[in-house]
Amino acid sequence: xxxxxxxxxxxxIAAIIAVETKNLLGAVICIxxxxxxxxxxxxxxxxxxxxxxxxxxxxxGLIILIRAxxxxxxxxxxxxxxxxxxxxxxxxxxxxxxxxxxxLKTLPDFGTPIFAQVPEAASQTYISEGMQKTGAANLVAxxxxxxxxxxxxxxxxxxxxxxxxATVILRKKTxxxxxxxxx
Amino acid sequence: xxxxxxxVKTISSWVKVLIFLFxxxxxxFGHLTPGGGFAGGVILASCYVLLMLAFGREYAEENLSLPxxxxxxxxxxxxxxxxxxxxxxxxAASFFWNFIHQEYLVGTDYEFNLVSAGTIPLSNIAIxxxxxxxxxxxxxxxxxxxxxxxGNKED
Amino acid sequence: xLYALCFLLFMIGLYCAVVKKNMxxxxxxxxxxxxxxxxxxxxxxxxxxxIAPIVDKGQLDLETGQIAAGFLxxxxxxxxxxxxxxxxxxxxxxxxxxxxxCIRTYEKYGTFDITQIRRLKG
Numbered sequence: 001x002x003x004x005x006x007x008x009x010x011x012x013i014a015a016i017i018a019v020e021t022k023n024l025l026g027a028v029i030c031i032x033x034x035x036x037x038x039x040x041x042x043x044x045x046x047x048x049x050x051x052x053x054x055x056x057x058x059x060x061g062l063i064i065l066i067r068a069x070x071x072x073x074x075x076x077x078x079x080x081x082x083x084x085x086x087x088x089x090x091x092x093x094x095x096x097x098x099x100x101x102x103x104l105k106t107l108p109d110f111g112t113p114i115f116a117q118v119p120e121a122a123s124q125t126y127i128s129e130g131m132q133k134t135g136a137a138n139l140v141a142x143x144x145x146x147x148x149x150x151x152x153x154x155x156x157x158x159x160x161x162x163x164x165x166a167t168v169i170l171r172k173k174t175x176x177x178x179x180x181x182x183x
Numbered sequence: 184x185x186x187x188x189x190x191v192k193t194i195s196s197w198v199k200v201l202i203f204l205f206x207x208x209x210x211x212f213g214h215l216t217p218g219g220g221f222a223g224g225v226i227l228a229s230c231y232v233l234l235m236l237a238f239g240r241e242y243a244e245e246n247l248s249l250p251x252x253x254x255x256x257x258x259x260x261x262x263x264x265x266x267x268x269x270x271x272x273x274x275a276a277s278f279f280w281n282f283i284h285q286e287y288l289v290g291t292d293y294e295f296n297l298v299s300a301g302t303i304p305l306s307n308i309a310i311x312x313x314x315x316x317x318x319x320x321x322x323x324x325x326x327x328x329x330x331x332x333x334g335n336k337e338d
Numbered sequence: 339x340l341y342a343l344c345f346l347l348f349m350i351g352l353y354c355a356v357v358k359k360n361m362x363x364x365x366x367x368x369x370x371x372x373x374x375x376x377x378x379x380x381x382x383x384x385x386x387x388x389i390a391p392i393v394d395k396g397q398l399d400l401e402t403g404q405i406a407a408g409f410l411x412x413x414x415x416x417x418x419x420x421x422x423x424x425x426x427x428x429x430x431x432x433x434x435x436x437x438x439x440c441i442r443t444y445e446k447y448g449t450f451d452i453t454q455i456r457r458l459k460g
Contacts, residue, residue, distance in 0.1 A: 008343045008377075015347055015370050019354040024362055031366055038373050045380050046390045046414045048217035050423055052209070056225040057430050060318060061369075063232060064430075067325050068437045069362055082453075089356040096352065100345050110340050111386040115415050123383075123415045128405055130416075131393050134281055136214040136300035139391040139413075143420040144219065145306045149267065149279040152306075155424040156260055156313060162431035163256070163317045166438040170328045217392065221427050295395055314427060321434040328441060 003044055011037040024069045032062050049140050186239040195237040202230040210311035214300040220310025227315035232322050240326050249327075252320045259313025266305050340381060348374035361440045361450045365433070372429045376422045383415025391416040 011034050018030035035058035042051040108114055115121040126143055134142040144152055186192060210223030235243035270280030283301035297304075351374060354367030391413050397406040440450065447455050 004340055005343070008340065008347070011373070012343065012347055012350065015350045018366055018370070019350060019358070019363070024360070027363065027366055031369055034370065034373055038377060041377060042380060045384050046388050047380055047419050047422075048390055048392075049219060049222065050376075050380065050419055050426065052218055053222040053225065053423055053426050056222060056229060057426050060225060060229055060232065060322070061430055061433055063236070063322065064325060064434055064437050065362075065365075067322075068365075068440055086357070093349070093353060093356060097349060100349075104341055104345060107341055110381065111384060113383055113385055113415055115383070115417075116385055123417045124410075126416055127391065127413050128410055131398060131405060134300055134303060136303050137295055137393045138214055138216065138219070139393065139416040140419050140423065141214045141219050141303055141307070142300070143416050144423060145303045145310075146279070146281050148420060149306070151421065151424060152310065153263070153267065155428055156263060156310070158428050159314070159317060159431045160256070160260060162428075162435045163321050166321050166435045167324050169435075169438045169442050170324050172327075217390070219423075221423055225427070225430075318430065318434075321431075325434070325438065325441070328438075 004041065007037050007041045007044070011041075025066070028062065028065045028069060031065065032058060035061070049138070186242070187237055191237050195233055199230055199234060202226065202233065206230060206311075206315070210307055211297070211304065213307040214303045215295060215297075220307040221314055223307075224311040224314030225318060227311065228318035228322070231319045235322070235326065240323070243323070247319065249320065249323055252316045252323065255316035256313055256320060259309050259311075259316060262309035263306060263313065266302050266309060270302070341378065344374055344378045344381065347377075359451055359453055361443065361452060364452075365436050365440065368436070369429070369433065372425075376425060379418045379422050383418045385412070385414060388412055388414040390414065391419070 014030045014033040014037065018027045018034070021027050021030070035054065039051050039054040039058065042048075042054055115123040118124075126139060126147060130139045130142045130147070131137065134146045136142040136146070206223050206226035208223075209218035209226060210220055213219030213223065231243055231247055234246065267279045270282050271278055273280065273282035281301040281303070348371055351367045351370030351372075354370065355364050356367075358364055358367065389409070389412050393405065393409065397409045398404075443455060444450060449455070
């Protein structure tokens with residue numbers, strides 16, 4: 001219980017530093033600290049699958065993020081936005097904060113999940129019959145690839161589309177650039 | 184683009200084999216131990232990214248070039264859809280029906296073996312292929328963008 | 339209380355994404371929000387003294403195929419774990435997409451400042 005508080009406070013401090021620091025490379029490294037803290041937290045929350053995935057995804061994500069801000073003329077951008085924009089953003093943040101406070105009151109206590117009190121919850125079926133019905137000892141794998149495989153199909157489609165988008169955006173020379181001599 | 188120092192090159196040439204083997208282990212044993220296609224695929228991609236960072240982009244492209252990576256990506260996606268479609272042809276005739284476990288392995292005590300759980304290991308292999316190839320592809324594309332930008336600046 | 343700290347992390351990410359002017363800072367804010375949401379979903383399924391949702395050899399009755407009652411009463415929820423597992427990999431793909439947009443914009447305008455980009459229209 002205490003380790004959760006320590007890890008969450010560590011992540012919050014790293015997030016504040018990442019948001020407020022002027023150095024862009026330092027902000028990226030603080031993102032790495034948040035990610036590895038989240039990975040440890042997943043491990044203590046008894047989710048080893050997600051801990052493995054998070055720690056590897058974090059490494060690749062850091063490489064991609066550092067790629068964006070290395071060998072650039074990093075101008076330190078400071079100063080506020082326009083007045084109207086700031087007012088609208090603060091109003092949006094305040095509205096979401098109030099909504100979140102209302103939601104926090106209705107949540108169950110930490111450590112006593114809802115699915116444990118409802119006998120006909122879907123998760124109870126996955127735990128009790130997942131091994132017989134799919135034969136996989138890892139119940140997370142049985143949920144991902146058998147009970148809810150449509151989610152995985154949609155995820156594969158989204159990943160495919162994101163990669164196609166990144167490839168098209170970073171294409172060497174577009175047709176417009178070739179035709180337009182001004183560029 | 185010529186890569187890093189001799190120390191990094193030597194160590195990464197030893198370690199790359201272990202990382203690749205660990206990725207294959209995570210993919211194959213995804214239905215018995217923590218892991219699965221997603222984590223294993225990202226580990227396989229990070230093996231090639233390590234090669235690219237240590238030896239330069241040309242060396243990584245000799246091992247796995249961009250057309251081959253994009254074809255592997257498509258093959259993974261098609262394999263996953265094909266496993267799902269096989270469930271439509273067999274037995275209960277529903278998409279993603281786990282036909283191997285329900286029809287061929289029923290009643291046998293194959294639990295906790297590598298060959299168990301029906302279509303789940305096959306889907307894991309397809310997902311691992313797809314995730315690994317596509318993530319390596321995106322890092323390769325991001326690193327190929329560099330020369331053009333510096334060329335534009337000189338102009 | 340842990341949920342409130344998680345919500346605080348989400349609010350920090352939202353503040354960063356809405357107020358900052360640097361494009362890479364906006365991407366960083368979106369990443370912080372993703373971490374907070376993933377953590378919150380996993381926390382919802384945790385129970386005290388829980389064990390990971392992976393069946394051991396001793397917990398399965400090989401003749402009847404029944405799971406031991408000790409596992410049923412102490413396993414954490416596998417459903418949010420499965421949903422978050424796909425969300426993490428999707429976040430890496432969308433991060434690559436956002437970073438490629440940032441690099442393309444930097445190449446065209448020479449800056450990451452979004453107010454500058456708005457003025458240099460056309």
